[in-house]
Amino acid sequence: MTQLQNTYARPRPQLAFTRVCALTEIPDQLGVCALVGGQQVAVFRLGAQVYALGNRDPFTGANVISRGLTGSYGERLKVVSPLLKHGFDLETGLSLDKPEVALPTYPVRLEGGDVWIGLPD
């Protein structure tokens, strides 16, 4: 699991943070897609919490995760791909259908009402 949890997901000493949008640009419970250093990042907002994962659906190869529905399973949060309804844990990116599949996750910072996504420098 640690192997698959993309290296970007672990906070590292040298992370470059990019501002992607204002928090208010993401409607509650929904997502948007941001281009960060050439990567497509799906950014979701649930209340005041923001989560960032890879936008590419590994099951179909399409860049659509940001258009998925969010919700919960048990105590945890998830996002469901709009194409074939595969679920992913919002925090870890792990697939709920196939344990060996995961979305990359990205660190998020909220500053002055803006959303910043971190990528290794």
Added chain:
Amino acid sequence: MPPIPPIALPADPTCPPRRVVVIGNGMVGHRFVESLTPSAFAVTVISEEPRLAYDRVHLSAHFDEPRPDLALATEAGYAALGVKVVYGRAEHVDREAKTVTVRGQTETTLEYDALVFASGSSPFVPPVPGKNAPGCFVYRTLEDLEAIRAGALKSRVGVVIGGGLLGLEAAGALRKLGLETHVVEFAAQLMPAQLDEGGGAVLRGIIEELGIGVHTAKATSEITVEGGQVTGLAFSDGTHLAADLVVFSAGIRPRDDLARACGLATGERGGIVIDDGCATSDPAVYAVGECALHAGRIYGLVAPGYQMARVLAARLSGEDSSFTGADLSTKLKLLGVEVASFGDAKGATPGSRALSLTDNVRGTYKKLTLSEDGTTVLGGLLVGDSSAYGDLLDLTLSQTVLTVPPETLIVPLLPGVAAAPANALICSCEGVRASTLIDAVQGGVCDVAGLKKCTLAGTGCGGCVPQLHDLLGAELLRLGKAVDRSLCEHFVHSRQELFDLIRVHGHQTWNAVLAAHGTGQGCEVCKPAVGSILASLYNEYILKPAHAPLQDTNDAYLANIQKNGTYSVMPRVAGGEITPGKLIVLGEVARKYDLYCKITGGQRIDLLGARLEQLPAIWRELVEAGFESGHAYGKSLRTVKSCVGDTWCRYGVQDSTSLAIQLELRYRGLRSPHKLKGGVSGCTRECAETRGKDFGVIATEQGWNLYVSGNGGVTPKHAVLLAEGLDTATLIKYLDRFLMYYVRTAGRLERTSTWLEKLPGGLDYLRGVIIDDALGLCTELEAAMQRHIGTYQDEWATTLADPDKLARFRSFVNADTPDPDIVFVEEREQRRPAYEHELPLLAMAGTD
């Protein structure tokens, strides 16, 4: 005759498939075709009747209202199996040349490797004078029934000659057609083939109570005719019975004439002689069903025919399988009276003893034939109450030594007595026992449809379906699986319960619903379900901030997502009618944005390949040209398909196009548990294929016929007749009620067909609710529809007017570039998404 060894299939896969020709497409012929592995054979079916196989066992249901669809086979189904159909009568077989000649509209000669007779039987008409006079009928095919229906219009008194199973069935039909009805039987009692005197007497009592005249021990000597029309029956004892309609039901004769003519062995009293492998005296020719004579016996029931069909299909595939005779036990419901006979029903076994119970209070007769020592059941009869049939048949077939006094087997059960034993036979057509069904439930099957599919129980005569329901419920309960209807982990309610809760409490938002009735944060199941319920109830703009997070991606972007993340655009083309000007607009928009064009089955035009950020611009052009959302993306009304009707068509009897447009515009935007489709045909030729829709309207000279709950897709289903001869206002009233009732009560993602199937009480109940207002709901349902119509808005027009909403239509929140991973290639002069295997090549081409 020496048994003929099975013919093994040639092992060589390059060998061309064997040509199998089947004469007759009745119940057994059809079952045989279905049982063959289609790829291994080239099958041709010869059908003398103008339609493919139908359920003859339930033929009398043709007089029910609504008229059920009895079809067992369809042309499309056969086409899918690669089965060819030739309509006409097989008239000549050349066994030397291995050919069959068929006379239909043209003459066709078919070559065969294997020939199968499935020609069934024909009604026996005793050679009495007057038998061919107008007013005389037989009871075997749908055409016969139509002729009887027409004849009944001109008649007052009907007589059935023959008091057997089919005769009583026919008598029930005449009574249903409103005739004064009589049954004439040559023997001294009714159903002489199955019942003994005691059973016959009780049956007679019940039938006379229904107002049907029973005349036993009467030999008909002549059908009296006057002025070319039947006037009655003259009997050999000199008496006369007045009647203007006569149905012969005096037994059946196997249709073996063609087999006889080509020199196959046939029985003295008819029937094509077959061995245990269903082969005739010619090893390349076979016979199955009612035309076959096996071990001196003809089987006039469908279950043994089905067994033969399976045996033959297995044999032709090189498997070992034999037909060694069948049990003739039957359970029937005649004129509402249950009648069953099993094993040695009449006590023919030497030394056997009888035990019987005549209950003139309940109107039942039960009899057991017991072995000489009284310890085993050899057979029996049940009249008036056949609930013990399964158990008793089982005791008979298994020869179980009784552990209880035999009389306890036929006294009425006290309520609450233990259920059927595990080895009880539940479905006698398919030979399925309770234990098999229980295993299936334990293996995870949780509905009757599933049980039918995996055990075949209930797929024959259907008589055991109520038992399947009971058994399933009991077993699920026992397993503690008590039918879980909760929507998902966040709501313990079914969709219907949630709908009522939301309606009664007046909740307007997801947050209110979740707070009051749910847990957690919702999910992809309950969020869209609640979103749909709120939309059905209040019809607010679905992208309002409170509703937007509930929408599935299609609704969220008012377009249908495709596999590469692009969308399709499909504006409404109500009723499929479009002006040249609008057609040109669609073409121009498609050309401008390079969209792939396809004509849909719902009579509109799909423009595919639009990127998220292109949707608003495309729609702006469409809305300006007068188009509106087609809701192709919603679980909502899609289209109402139509033909050109009497406006253009020389056969049309009403203006189907105008009605289709009116209905589509009336119900547009109605959010429902699943997608909804409609259709209107201008005449019974049904060019709009409306019976494959959730609601279908067919024009007749007498008004509109309304069919409901059909669909195509995974499990095609024909819509059933809800009401006929309606004027437009009544039609719309019923449709309003039907749709709203469905929207309120159906399960999540339940199409109208499954919904109706599960509706307790079925179609009769639905008509009670919709037509007779049995629940007192109609005013409310109509008002709800009126509210929907009054609050309709074009979602795309609303979206285009709202800059906040338009902001969602971007591929990236922080860049105005399109998604670079969407790659198209050209095929047949249009764009399509690149397949994965094409991507590396495209990338290489790009770097050159």
